[in-house]
Amino acid sequence: QKEVEQNSGPLSVPEGAIASLNCTYSDRGSQSFFWYRQYSGKSPELIMFIYSNGDKEDGRFTAQLNKASQYVSLLIRDSQPSDSATYLCAVYPMFSGGYNKLIFGAGTRLAVHP
Amino acid sequence: GAVVSQHPSRVICKSGTSVKIECRSLDFQATTMFWYRQFPKQSLMLMATSNEGSKATYEQGVEKDKFLINHASLTLSTLTVTSAHPEDSSFYICSARGGLAGAKQSYNEQFFGPGTRLTVL
Numbered sequence: 031q032k033e034v035e036q037n038s039g040p041l042s043v044p045e046g047a048i049a050s051l052n053c054t055y056s057d058r059g060s061q062s063f064f065w066y067r068q069y070s071g072k073s074p075e076l077i078m079f080i081y082s083n084g085d086k087e088d089g090r091f092t093a094q095l096n097k098a099s100q101y102v103s104l105l106i107r108d109s110q111p112s113d114s115a116t117y118l119c120a121v122y123p124m125f126s127g128g129y130n131k132l133i134f135g136a137g138t139r140l141a142v143h144p
Numbered sequence: 145g146a147v148v149s150q151h152p153s154r155v156i157c158k159s160g161t162s163v164k165i166e167c168r169s170l171d172f173q174a175t176t177m178f179w180y181r182q183f184p185k186q187s188l189m190l191m192a193t194s195n196e197g198s199k200a201t202y203e204q205g206v207e208k209d210k211f212l213i214n215h216a217s218l219t220l221s222t223l224t225v226t227s228a229h230p231e232d233s234s235f236y237i238c239s240a241r242g243g244l245a246g247a248k249q250s251y252n253e254q255f256f257g258p259g260t261r262l263t264v265l
Contacts, residue, residue, distance in 0.1 A: 062252050073237045073259040074188070079252070118188070122252065131178065132254055136187045 033057065034121050036135035043142055049106040051138050053119030056100070063095055063102045064132065066118040074118055078104060109142045116140070146172045148240045150257035157228055158265055165223045165260045167238030173218035175242030178254070179211070182235045194221055218242070228264045236260045 035054045043049045051065075062081055066074035080086045080093040080102065092105040102121075106113055116137040123133055147170040157163050167177060179191045192208075194200040194215035202208045212224040221240075225232055237259040241252070 064253070066256075071235075073235075073256040074239075076253060076255060081252075120254075131190060131193055134188050 032135075033123060033133045034119055034135040036117075036119050036138045038136060039139040040141045041138055043109050043140070045109060045111060045142055045144050047109050047142075049109045049113065049140055049142065051104040051106075051117050051119075051140065053102045053104075053121075053135055054100055055102070055119075055121045055123070055133075057121070057123035058097075058100060060097075060100075060121045060123050062122040063093070064120040065091075065093060065102075065104045066120060066134075068116045068118060068137065070115075106140075109140075111142050111144055114140055114142050146170075146240070146253075146255045148174075148238065148255050148257040150238055150260050152260060153258060154261045154263075156263045156265065159229050160227055163225045163228055163262060165225075165236055165238075165262075167221045167223070167240070167257050169219045169240040169242075169255075172240075173242055174221070174240035175218065176240070177215055177221040178239045178241070179213060179221075179223050180237045180239065182237060182259075184235075188237070191223075225262065228262070230264045233262055233264045236262055 033056050065078040067077050068074045078093040080095045086093045090107045094103045116139045118137045119135040120132040149168045151166045177194050180188045191206045192200040192202045194213050196215050196218050200213035215221040239254045239256040241254040
């Protein structure tokens with residue numbers, strides 16, 4: 031089992047819709063969760079982080095964390111073509127000694143079509 | 145978020161030469177820096193973790209004598225690809241983590257530089 035799993039996609043949504051990106055992780059003791067956006071040919075950009083169960087909103091983005099289900103998601107409201115990118119889920123697992131190195135999922139490619 | 149720069153952004157070199165890539169945290173002190181490599185259409189691959197003033201920790205399968213990492217200060221880490229070969233051609237990305245109390249980012253968050261595209265002929 032991979033430590034951080036994401037559906038590779040592509041996830042195709044129409045402009046203006048809600049895009050829902052999902053991620054599961056294997057280390058139950060994980061404490062910190064991050065979402066990065068990576069445009070083709072560019073480096074990842076941190077867009078959200080969440081540490082507590084529940085929802086965290088920032089503009090059009092909402093991160094959701096459910097530690098009991100070992101599940102973290104990212105919702106993008108009013109999706110725009112400029113949101114088309116690969117979204118990487120990243121987790122700090124406890125087994126690595128706590129806050130050591132992020133474990134990345136392989137990423138989900140999002141395509142927002144006009 | 146915090147700003148991390150990389151230099152150069154793009155480099156083309158001949159096989160057998162060495163290439164140095166610099167990574168700087170511009171507005172915070174990076175206690176830890178990470179070096180990644182990414183091949184086209186593939187996932188990020190962590191190469192090594194470096195803490196300021198100590199030796200880097202390399203991931204399994206990464207040759208430490210080929211990829212020399214120096215983290216001499218809290219704002220600068222360098223990666224030197226020694227005796228580069230065409231198979232080393234890739235997108236090299238650094239990231240940095242760390243900060244002072246009251247800084248605009250917490251210790252946990254990791255920020256990436258813009259990357260360096262290396263082409264070895």
